[in-house]
Structure formats: structure tokens, C-alpha cells
Amino acid sequence: MDVKFRVATFEDVEQIIRLCDECFDEKTSLEYAKRVFKENENDKNQIYLIGLVDDEVVAHTKITVIPTIYEDMNTFAILNHVCVRSDMRRSHIGTLLLDESFRIAKEHGCKCVELWSKNFREAAHGLYHKYGFEVMDAKFFTKEV
Numbered sequence: 726m727d728v729k730f731r732v733a734t735f736e737d738v739e740q741i742i743r744l745c746d747e748c749f750d751e752k753t754s755l756e757y758a759k760r761v762f763k764e765n766e767n768d769k770n771q772i773y774l775i776g777l778v779d780d781e782v783v784a785h786t787k788i789t790v791i792p793t794i795y796e797d798m799n800t801f802a803i804l805n806h807v808c809v810r811s812d813m814r815r816s817h818i819g820t821l822l823l824d825e826s827f828r829i830a831k832e833h834g835c836k837c838v839e840l841w842s843k844n845f846r847e848a849a850h851g852l853y854h855k856y857g858f859e860v861m862d863a864k865f866f867t868k869e870v
Contacts, residue, residue, distance in 0.1 A: 726778060726816050730825040733773035733785075738762050740782035741775065748808035749843075772829060776809075776822055783810040784822045790833045802830040804840035807849065819852045841865055 733741060742758045745751040765771050770791070776784030786807040792800045804826055809818045830838050840858065842849055 726813075726818070728776045728778055728784065728818055728821055730774060730776050730784075730822070733762075733775045735759070735762060735766065737773070737775055737782060741773065741785050744782055744785055744808060744810060745806055747811065749806070770833070774822070774826060774829065776818055776825075778813065783813045784808065784818050786822060786826055788826055788829055790830070790835060799836040800834050802826075802833065802835045802838045804838060807840060807842070814848070819849070820856065823852075823856050 738758050739755055742751070742753055742755055745753065762773070770789060772788040772790070774786050774788055775782045786804050789803045789805070790800065791803065807819070807822065809822065827838060839861070840853065842853065
């Protein structure tokens with residue numbers, strides 16, 4: 726299977742949202758997604774990466790590069806919404822998506838890459854472990870503003 730990876734453009738947003746709806750039951754409105762994408766499309770530290778097969782988006786992740794003033798932490802990247810279309814899984818597209826994400830992270834001078842994943846995504850967790858990710862000794866906290 727020939728997968729091509731590239732940074733997403735505004736024209737890709739609809740397919741990205743459709744894929745995330747399938748993978749995460751996301752329910753993000755297209756209007757919202759387009760507005761936010763447009764507002765941030767020139768931010769070099771926010772990268773929407775897509776994988777294409779026959780011009781269809783079959784894989785996606787959002788890479789956020791975070792430069793810090795802390796020497797030990799340095800610059801790092803966080804991946805979220807790592808997903809592959811369900812009928813394309815088990816074709817190593819997830820591994821290729823991570824390979825490309827790490828290439829981009831290195832290009833941005835990142836010391837490490839972190840990701841968060843919801844507990845119900847057990848198959849994805851298998852990929853992350855196989856790829857060499859380790860579970861951190863931390864909890865992910867959230868509070869609405």
C-alpha cells in the first residue's frame with residue numbers, strides 16, 4: 726500500500742474531521758474546525774499531518790511543538806488525535822505515521838515526543854508500546870475554564 730504523508734492544508738480539513746469522527750466519535754463541526762485551522766495555519770509549532778492513499782485521508786495526527794526555557798525539558802512535541810481509518814489498520818500505516826511524526830519532531834529540534842491516548846484505545850496502545858513509547862508516571866488532569 727502506497728501511503729504519502731504531508732502537512733495538511735485547509736482543503737484537507739473536511740476529510741480530517743470525518744476521519745476523527747470515525748475514530749474518536751469526535752462530533753466536531755466542520756465550521757469550527759475550519760475556523761480554528763485558518764486561525765492557526767501559520768503557526769509553525771502546530772502541524773496537522775495526514776497520510777493519503779489515492780488522495781483520501783486515511784491517517785492523521787496533530788503535532789504540537791513546545792519550546793521551553795527549561796534545559797532538562799528542552800523542546801518537545803505532543804501528538805494527539807493519532808488515527809488510522811479502520812479499514813486501513815494492520816497495514817503498518819500507524820507505524821509510518823509515527824515515523825513521519827518523529828522526522829518532523831527532529832526537524833523542529835525536539836528532545837522527545839509525548840502523546841496522550843484515551844483508555845478505550847487499547848489497540849492503539851499496543852502500537853505505541855511496540856514503537857517504544859513508555860507510560861509515564863503521571864496523570865492527565867483537565868478542568869474546564
